[in-house]
Amino acid sequence: MRLTNVIISSSLLVTAMITMTACSIGGTPQAADVKPVEQVVTLPTPSAVPPPTVAKTQRLVQIFSGPSDQPMTQDAHDVVLRATTSEKIGTFLTDGNGMTLYMFTKDTNKKPTCLNDCANTWRPLLIASPGKIYPDGLDPQAVGYVERPEGTCQVTVNGQPVYYFSGDKAPGDINGQGVKGTWFAVTPTGGPAQGK
Structure with missing residues (x-):
């Protein structure tokens, strides 16, 4: 029974490691539900040339x-x-x-x-x-x-x-x-x- 628990625990550990490796980019684990942040850049509006006075x-x-x-x-x-x-x-x-x-x-x-x-x-x-x-x-x-x-x-x-x-x-x-x-x-x- 003890051997069976060790085998099951080892299997879970190997599965977890494979899952982490499959979700990593450049060796860093990433959460599957995290989306990249979109950066919104506000460009300055061109200043209008004032009409002549x-x-x-x-x-x-x-x-x-x-x-x-x-x-x-x-x-x-x-x-x-x-x-x-x-x-x-x-x-x-x-x-x-x-x-x-x-x-x-x-x-x-x-x-x-x-x-x-x-x-x-x-x-x-x-x-x-x-x-x-x-x-x-x-x-x-x-x-x-x-x-x-x-x-x-x-x-x-x-x-x-x-x-x-x-x-x-x-x-x-x-x-x-x-x-x-x-x-x-x-x-x-x-x-x-x-x-x-």
Whole structure:
């Protein structure tokens, strides 16, 4: 009887050891009813870019703190000024359609001097009232407008009136750069871009 008890006890011990070995991973016993813990990771939500606010107002023209947060087209009432970089001339301004904007070195004291026939070749960038100007990559405090003799309002950067060149046909063209030594792509600070 004693031998029978020893054999049964030994059998139970061997069975228990086999069961433990079968449930182990890497030699460590695991309980059959334990499930791996799922770790939940909370990712930070991307911060939304705040919409531009009105940085300053000049009569009925609002100049915003940055680019529009809505798709828009450049027109007489909504003007975009965007800083753009070129290997040839460095940083200069374009409008919302990518057309280069220029300055005339003969303009002084916030007074445009390119009038009549000159304005056919060098068309002023105008803003209608009421209007909105969205600067992208330049200080909104530097943006404004000046009244032209015919009563329209021309956009300025640091008091410098800005123009288009009739010789530019596509976005990114800089064909007016350095013309007659007096016309230059305008920089975000209202100065002349360098290079040709």
